[in-house]
Amino acid sequence: MEISSDSQDRHQNERTGASGPDGDFVAAPFPVYAFVNQKGGCGKTTTAVNLAGALSARGDRVLLIDLDPQAHATLGLGCSPDRPTVVDVLLGDASLEEAVVPAPGRLTLLPAEPRLAEFEEVSGRMIHPEQRLRAALAEAASRGMTFDHVLVDCSPRADGVLCANALYASTCTFLIVETGAFALQGAVQALKVLDEVAENQNRTFDIRVIGTMFDRRTKFARELLVALHARFGEAMFETVIRTSVRLREAPALGVPVQELDPNCRASTDFAALAEEVVEMNLDLVLEPVAPPAAAPLSPSDSSPGSSVSSASAADPIRERALRRP
């Protein structure tokens, strides 16, 4: 579908009150977690969906945003939504309220569809396309929509504009690390990518690491977990998500694992992780992030991630992750 981004930029800004480079920006007053890793198949979607289910099972109000054109979170919750979806929200053609749907596990889902990939294409002609999601959340909040947690499932394209939206909106970045071969190298590589995005967005990311697909029967996995803790220290959640057949079955049935079996080990793991996330939030200060002071992009200067000032570099993310108090 062909989309004219200039008019949509104006449209979006009128709808959402999103700032241009000089405008005021209102941060969404929710804890927002971006689930990232450029490694495909490492468990981002599984962790996002089932952590959402665990937080909801505690009685919290949870919004799950599917920001991956593969739409695995959407499909794994048994949803095949009619439009509008998240791409319409990003383009300013629908509000968050118009696009969200109820999902199993008492979740609220902002669904995705393959058409979301087109946002990557048209975003090059937009002003600050990476700010769209955060603006939509802020607008929804200003109209009284409220959540205790917003979880954003990202595609493996960590340096793309969709992931940049998730990171820009996030109050905390959850780096998902599969406890398998090359996990440490993959995590370090992911930190480098995040470092570049942080520099482009002229901000820092608060990074926490979640180990997943852990099989305690293998010596390799146990040693790797020790190495991950040594490397990331307190940035790592204590809870590690173990391998579980239930986690493969649940998406086939279109439910979070808690709905399938509230007492299985996967439900137990995600309940423990949810506890840690809630505790983490008690320490989080949700501060608005000032918009970057970059000039608007010209249509020819439109590569994703280059749309904000990188003049003043953020604190190195790696150091933040490693030296987290």
Ligand SMILES: Nc1ncnc2c1ncn2[C@@H]1O[C@H](COP(=O)(O)OP(=O)(O)OP(=O)(O)O)[C@@H](O)[C@H]1O
């Ligand atoms: N803890 C686990 N135990 C068993 N299987 C798991 C676990 N976590 C994820 N899986 C399985 O691994 C596969 C990949 O998981 P998932 O789709 O969550 O990865 P992803 O990082 O979101 O992938 P992508 O990068 O393509 O978005 C899926 O088949 C999923 O069911």
Ligand SMILES: [Mg+2]
């Ligand atoms: Mg996924």
